[in-house]
Amino acid sequence: MAFKLPELPYSLSALEPHISKNTLEFHYGKHHQAYVNNLNNLLPGSGFENAGLEDIIREANGGVFNNGAQIWNHTFYFTTFSPDAKGKPEGSFAGLIEKEFGSFDDFKAQFTTAAATLFGSGWAWLVRDNNGALSIVKESNAGNPLRDGLTPLLTCDVWEHAYYLDYQNRRPDYLKAYWDVIDWNIVAGRFDKV
Ligand code: MN
Numbered sequence: 001m002a003f004k005l006p007e008l009p010y011s012l013s014a015l016e017p018h019i020s021k022n023t024l025e026f027h028y029g030k031h032h033q034a035y036v037n038n039l040n041n042l043l044p045g046s047g048f049e050n051a052g053l054e055d056i057i058r059e060a061n062g063g064v065f066n067n068g069a070q071i072w073n074h075t076f077y078f079t080t081f082s083p084d085a086k087g088k089p090e091g092s093f094a095g096l097i098e099k100e101f102g103s104f105d106d107f108k109a110q111f112t113t114a115a116a117t118l119f120g121s122g123w124a125w126l127v128r129d130n131n132g133a134l135s136i137v138k139e140s141n142a143g144n145p146l147r148d149g150l151t152p153l154l155t156c157d158v159w160e161h162a163y164y165l166d167y168q169n170r171r172p173d174y175l176k177a178y179w180d181v182i183d184w185n186i187v188a189g190r191f192d193k194v
Helices: 020-042 055-057 064-078 091-101 106-115 171-181 183-191
Strands: 122-128 132-141 151-157
Touching: 020 055, 020 064, 055 064, 055 171, 091 106, 091 132, 091 183, 106 122, 106 132, 106 151, 106 171
Parallel strands: none
Antiparallel strands: 122 132, 122 151
């Protein structure tokens, strides 16, 4: 089946000034779209013609895995953001973060360090395991924790294309802005859905 670029639940300028329209035009409009086009071109004869993206992430290798995982990762990343972001989690999910990391600020510091120290291109993730425990993991390139049986709750794209237009080489400045667009109700909903 042919994959399609999913619609964003906000306008391309909605996340300004944290993430600019210019960045979304390239990151969503060109890069995310290119992964969709690449996967559709690679599928015929791959054995994954009728597979969903999560099956591709768990089972495929090479270009089919790389492009399939990048579609899923970007959709997950972009749909975590909201122009009405509140800055921190509330309710029971806030309690889980505190239990696991000490405080929300400690969690932010640990996640930011993971994202800042990821060498080259990749993704930092907050995940839950089957027992409901939270942890932070780093994945290179298109890596996705679903492959290790973990459930992604939050991700940060640290490929340079995610921030270069707005922050040039300053990944720490991008990581600071990142926290201002996260919709914690969406993150908490992913925890509850398991
Ligand atoms: Mn990206």
